[in-house]
Amino acid sequence: MKKLVVIYSGGMDSFTVLNKAIKEGYEVYALSFDYGQKHSKELDYAKLICEELGVNHKILNITTISGLFTSSSLVSDDIDVPDGHYEEENMKSTVVPNRNMILISLAIGYAVDIKAEGVWYGAHSGDHMIYPDCRPEFVKIMDQASKTANFQPVYVHAPYLDTDKIGILKDGILMGLDYSKTWTCYKGRKEACGTCGSCVERLEAFEENRIKDPINYYNTTEQ
Template sequence: MSNKVVVIFSGGMDSFTVLHRALKDGKEVYALTFDYGQKHVKEIACASKVCQQLGVAHKVIDISAINQLLAGSSLTDDIDIPEGHYEAESMKSTVVPNRNMILLSLAVGYAVSVKASQVYYGAHSGDHAIYPDCRPEFVMKMNDVCKIANYEAVEIFSPYLTNSKSDILTDGLNMGLSYDDTWTCYNGREKACGKCGACQERLEAFADNNVTDPLAYE
């Protein structure tokens, strides 16, 4: 098996931890960040900064044109970001149709081109309630497809698939990570809102670990 891996790196705290987990595992990392027209474009700047600091190969790919097809998400359309916890019905408006299948397909194509054997991505149990394409059954089926979609088999690897965001942060803290250069808030403002589902889950994770979140909140 090749030691090369592609990491889907959004710039958020989950993918930030996944990136470092891959490095900790001794992998040669190729980080891949997607600009799909998300309002929280600040996460892309965070991803670029982190990869530059680490000396990790990094590509930022503009796929925002797909929003001509994928309408109806508050992350990309002129729709207010809902406030409240991830499990709230209103959070369904943050679903971007088929996003992870698209991103994983592109990442697998990149993996084949650089002869990487795995694609790491940061799905976790906290996403299962609201995002169908973060559920274990999706990851397993996608993994099956990606092993036969090319002459070269590529494994979809989600190291935190059955873990919570708090668990992910615990692992990151155990690796000595600082989360200053990550962005989670779905709103694209200067400071994190502290009210959207993404912010609430992040704040809960830091509280569970008895650590202060380094981000500034409104």
């Protein structure tokens, strides 16, 4: 069985990627990162799922790097996570500078160490506008760099790169996945907000697939 490292945040995209890799017959090694994100609750979901599936799982604590990213609302206590759709300009505050290059580089090192053939992560077409490190040209360059930087070539792949979240959810539904075991909201509260870019996109995906989102959302008018 071929080994594969999956960058697993605990969100619905990486949850689908993780299960896709398992169903395609890989021996999966899930790697999650605590980088000081406000929504670190996602890591609890990642741990739970990996325990349920019997997947090898590591959570890497790199919280000290959050001090380098004071411009990002995902890690800075001085900036509120904005509400709205990802197509809106204010969503750029959720960018963590160079995040995916950092996380993928660490995952590549892990893959080399355990002799895995590749690294998968959950970039998709809905991320292309706001997140440069989710675009096809970035994935291509990281793949080339990974194969150049190590004696053991490790490929980098985003299986849903040309698919939006609606399509990802559709694929997950066909796989029979339970999305109540995922965390998407960026605000890190007890229940999802339903108004941040990540929640809006998630709710849109469920609506387009004509099924109800199984997680709870708090009533923003009562906050």
